[in-house]
Amino acid sequence: MEVAKNIDILVLVLRLLATSLLVLTACLVALDSETKIVFDVIVKKATFRDLNILFVLVWIDSAAAAYNVLQVLRCCVFSGPKVDKNLAWLCYLLDQAVAYIVFATSSAALQGSLFAVTGNSHFQWMKLCNIFTRFCFQIGGALICGFVACLVLLAISSVSAYTLFRLY
Amino acid sequence: MEVAKNIDILVLVLRLLATSLLVLTACLVALDSETKIVFDVIVKKATFRDLNILFVLVWIDSAAAAYNVLQVLRCCVFSGPKVDKNLAWLCYLLDQAVAYIVFATSSAALQGSLFAVTGNSHFQWMKLCNIFTRFCFQIGGALICGFVACLVLLAISSVSAYTLFRLY
DSSP, X not given: OHHHHHHHHHHHHHHHHHHHHHHHHHHHHHTOEEEEEETTTEEEEEEGGGSHHHHHHHHXXXXXXXXXXXHHHHHHHSOOSOOOHHHHHHHHHHHHHHHHHHHHHHHHHHHHHHHHHHOBTTTTBOOOTTTSHHXXXXXXXXXXXXXXXXXXXXXXXXXXXXXXXXXX | OHHHHHHHHHHHHHHHHHHHHHHHHHHHHHTOEEEEEETTTEEEEEEGGGSHHHHHHHHHHHHHHHHHHHHHHHHHHSOOSSOOHHXXXXXXXXXXXXXXXXXXXXXXXXXXXXXXXXXXXXXXXXOOTTTSHHHHHHHHHHHHHHHHHXXXXXXXXXXXXXXXXXXX
């Protein structure tokens, strides 16, 4: 009983932490833009919309944050001593799915951004971060923040595995 | 007792399936190469070494396959009715780590390959799959195979979560 209560509080704190990190990541990426004048004539602007995967990252992170807010509300409203097996299964599956999807999207965004830093000589893809330096640093910070959020989501999914499988 | 035995067999089958899928993915990527003559003069060859992330994918998938083979051997040698708690924790953590790392690498490889298919007009990155069509199809097949392997690894990590947390 005491253990169950402590775990409820732990999950609540982890979910709030994950939500804030995910919102921070989405904001850092979505609000990032830099304008540069190349050769004194051409005005070039870099935003997160230039790289599809960053656009996907913003939406996935926002959705994951919304999901965690809903879970926090559920925790506050239906917090009883009795654990429903079906609900525990649902929470476990959703938490796993969210953790994997956010982790996969962050990795894909990292890969996409790495191309912008290093280019690819085989394919004649040009580097971009020597032009848009500040833009790239902000995306880098957002990605680090996103991976920390992934670790928190991983911890949440482990706790919900524990909550589910101790019923057996 | 009967349940524990059935679970052992299930895990064994899943691990063998995951190993074969991972080896198949690594082979499909590593053995893929295509040579084309552009403008009747320039000979261009595409291999998995042109895209760093494909190189990483081959090594990560091979390592994950080797890990699963070791786990199968452990299952066959130390298969007793008594479950050691520390060993269960170790297996759980390793299985989780392998599932997440393989999933992240596959997603990053998918993102890298998508650039090769679509290019990026904002950054003047050229498309490549209209030149190396057969090469791209083989990589596509390998990625699908890799994602199926990820699903199997996910199932394995769920079963090892069950094996661990039912002890509590």
